[in-house]
Amino acid sequence: MAMSIVDAHTKSYNVKEVGSFHVGGRQVSLTGLSIKELQSAAVGPRTLDPNGEYEVEQMYVQYIKLAMTKARYPLLMWHGAGLTGVTWETKPDGNPGWQQYFLKAGYDVYVSDAVERGRSSWARYPEIFKSEPVFWTKKRAWEMFRIGPDGSYSSSKKKLAYEDTQFPLESFDQFCKQSVAYWYGNDEAINSAYYQLIQKVGPCVLVAHSQGVRFSVQAAVNAPKKIKGLILIEGGGGGSVDFVAMDLSKIKDIPVLIVYGDHWKESSWVKNHAGTEQLSSAMKEKGVKVDWLDLPAIEIKGNSHMLMMDRNSDQIAGLIQDWLKKKGMMK
């Protein structure tokens, strides 16, 4: 299969602006909370009165705009659960990630942190966020991200990864440093912020990973005229529950590419993959043109859930770029 490799050789690119903003969110007011005395190592005791107003549920977005784009639309990159926009930046092994790849390919690139996470900021719980945060252990990351089979993680012995894994195993600790807490109960705020992002940016292509897939399909249904392409990578979320209620006929003019890596059959991902197949069928029924980039089926083996960090991430980006070209996304 052909691969767009020319871009990887670009030595530099002309940037008009590196910028950022927060979208969405609301003001909340807390009252009746007790005033606390906290100790600061640097400056001694400090009185903390938590009562008052806060801005919450906003989303951080960073963009890099090129002086001259080659693409017709910017790419918006939406990460998965337990992570932030760092997913798309330099890979844990120190090599360039997809943010770099698609800048070099001539796209303006927008990388965001979902509400609650990273630079979007989280809010007090249980007063504002209703439940407690979820932190993933390294074991959970190892298994959920399909670096090795369930039960292969060890804290004391060598971890037994899939033999053909494309994940840079020596960088697993470095990858875990990207992990952030998230909440189960903020979907509404997250969907709202993504919707506002699209309204602000205008016509764009969404590149969504894992949990982000769910939000991106919702965003496309909410703002179908603004979305020019949907790239759904390794959709998670454990089923098609969310998609049934959506009016997928609204997105029938949006080209969709579904991307999946390897070893989902041998793990609990079989359930997520089945959910993605159901989504794919439901979209096709409504007239959506859906293509699959099923990596093992084209002899690209060993990709983990974090395929944008895998050793062959440029190869996969190249295949996505080929699809984008075919769909008329370049000028």
Add this chain to the structure above:
Amino acid sequence: MAMSIVDAHTKSYNVKEVGSFHVGGRQVSLTGLSIKELQSAAVGPRTLDPNGEYEVEQMYVQYIKLAMTKARYPLLMWHGAGLTGVTWETKPDGNPGWQQYFLKAGYDVYVSDAVERGRSSWARYPEIFKSEPVFWTKKRAWEMFRIGPDGSYSSSKKKLAYEDTQFPLESFDQFCKQSVAYWYGNDEAINSAYYQLIQKVGPCVLVAHSQGVRFSVQAAVNAPKKIKGLILIEGGGGGSVDFVAMDLSKIKDIPVLIVYGDHWKESSWVKNHAGTEQLSSAMKEKGVKVDWLDLPAIEIKGNSHMLMMDRNSDQIAGLIQDWLKKKGMMK
């Protein structure tokens, strides 16, 4: 006073790489915690076992490297308490901030989020972080950042800012969306991560704001050969407590610029300013060459604590750039 304005007219600049990494941190292991059942709106009940390993106390750093720098050293920008590296990015009013300014002036720029904050990620408390997080109310931000005098914040009426304020008042809510939780007890981890950042980057100039000033002076004492200039903006921390114990003779070859805005005399900042004066004197006693950019003294009035977000931020950046030129930092 002369001002470097040429850079602001640059339309674009050639970028070699936008990248990021995490430095520092360590693995911790949690045991004996109870397993919880949480509700996910999207996928139903989920069992959460918090026992296991985590990476904690790492720091996120994003860099933008130019194809051709005009400066001899990169700038490292360190934010203050309750905030992240977003401090240096696009201003709350949507105009370019100092990250842009100094990229256009020809520096490689590194913007980091202190340990605990933003994309650096925070860790479970009280199991890992020992105390509880600190969230600032909008009232506290309004007063602490010297947008208006103590007592002038109102949630229902017009807030009475300093009449000559340079802060874009219409963007105050937008600014508050940048606010993040922080902790009082992690100074050691923060200092360690900053030290490792400097070891990784090599010779550099530090631009530090507020709480970041304390960390930057500590970093300079810890790695004096690597620090080629120290720009200390609006030092906070309530006194010179930390500086007494430091061997400031170690930084005697590092040029230092202290920058302060307006209205500190009329607020609780009088204490922080006094601490900065003490630091300045202590440095001078050890042979450090310290310059002051005391803005009201040169008839630049109304600057808040967040002077890199004020309307005249380019003017202040220009004065800093003049100083950097004078100190031989350009090629």
